[in-house]
Amino acid sequence: MNDETVLNDLAPAAEKLLERHLGVAKEWFPHDMVPWSLGRDFIEGEEVELPAMDEGVRSALFVNLLTEDNLPYYFNDIERMFGSDGAWGTWVRRWTAEEGRHSIVIRDYLTVTRQVDPIALERGRMEQVSGGVTPHPATVADGLAYLAMQELATRIAHHNTGKALTDKAGYEIMKRVAADENLHYLFYRDIATTCLELDPSGTVMAIERQVLGFDMPGTGIPNFTNHARAIAKAGIYDLVIHYETILVPLIRRQWRLTELEGLDGEASAAVERLERYMARLAKVAERMKERAADRGADAEQPAVEPIGALAG
Ligand SMILES: [Fe+2]
Ligand SMILES: [Fe+2]
16 A cells, blocks of 8 residues: 555544543643752853662653754654644654753753753754754655554663663653653553554555664664663663563554464565564573573673664
8 A cells, every 4th residue: 555545544543542642641841840049050161970770761851861862853754654634744843842841851860960961962963963964764664663562662661771770860760751651552552553544555565674773762862872772781671571571562563464464475574574573682681681691790791782683
């Protein structure tokens, strides 16, 4: 099915899911959550002293915020795919406004608590946004599959970052943001599921492409590979988490690709390849968990791999 037909056929579902979203999304205010009393002036030319913390957690804060900052390019991509009319357009603009709230609250929180160097952060933002690197899914179905995975991954990464923080305000902020990401995830998960019903073979092919090529949003952030490694080491987002909390719930429990009927030859072959990939990931995840358990207190070697370690 071509993209125009897919979008038209999905429009009633998009409208229902948009209404559901607007019904459950709660209004909240970044300024209510930031511990302003901890803030003080920055002195020009003076190096900012950062509090001691796990570098992986600091990397996660840095990457999480810069990803939210890259919003103009995500908006651009999503509006290009879905268009600006009707429920699709309303959704895209609403989504953008909500994501903007995330960068506001995380930036204010980090500026007040000085957990990330504000100069590195601003330079990183300039570099990231000036580069304008975002994924460019080839079809609407590719976009839906990618966004479902990406919103779920972001929810998990934000929540795990919050759990790794030592203060309550930080935990509450990341939990609040993760709750928004969960609603975004539910929109994309359910619209992608409807897409699978409308065009099973085309959507299966898209899911395969997006699962095999998935990268956390963040490519384009300076030094992203090192940050991703540190984030994995801190247990915030790694291959095991990606497999167990993103791929298994979506592919096995939600989309149930192996149970689909009426797939064409190419799509059936794609399901088989995906099954082999999932089996391989399951083994790697098991091995990584065993290695981490064996190593125990030995912190010398990285316990986990970032996702992308299996790429190629
Ligand atoms: Fe967000
Ligand atoms: Fe989101």
